[in-house]
Amino acid sequence: MNIPPSMRAELARWNNGDGIDLEGWIAGSGDYALALGYATVFWPRFVEIDGYIVRDGITSDQLRGWEATGASRREVEAVLNHLHLADLHRHAKALLSEDKLVSLGETLREIHAAKLAWQFPHSPCVIQLHVPESGGDLDDCQLTFWQARHAAD
Secondary structure, three states: OOOOHHHHHHHHOOHHHOOOOHHHHHHHHOOHHHHHHHHHHHOOOEEEEOOEEEEEOEOHHHHHHHHOOOOOHHHHHHHHOOEEHHHHHHHHHHHOOHHHHHHHHHHHHHHHHHHHHHHOOOOOEEEEEEOOOOOOOHHHOEEEEEEHHHOOO
């Protein structure tokens, strides 16, 4: 993983300025409850409902609701599967930096691509990471996906 400059600076402050690597930082800062929570983000569960591939927890009623708006199948999948990266730590938005968000987003895009290809080899998906222009609102940084076959819908 490419460690963004702001994270490298944070790691360098540890151990009286001697620094620490990411694994050491996790060992000293994290906990098992957080690790379990992060597992849902870093290896999400997906299900297939009525020809849609969606995050586990999405219901048929939610799908029908979005279909009723006139949205295409691609739009329904994209909106139900989107994840605002800044919302992962709503309480810590003051510590958010563009470089951390981009690095995290790129990693999550790779994870989603691998998981979706493994779980649904018969339905290739398009995984999109939207990053606002430099200086833009970081709340708009989001990851989403939809099935490639729905791109023309």
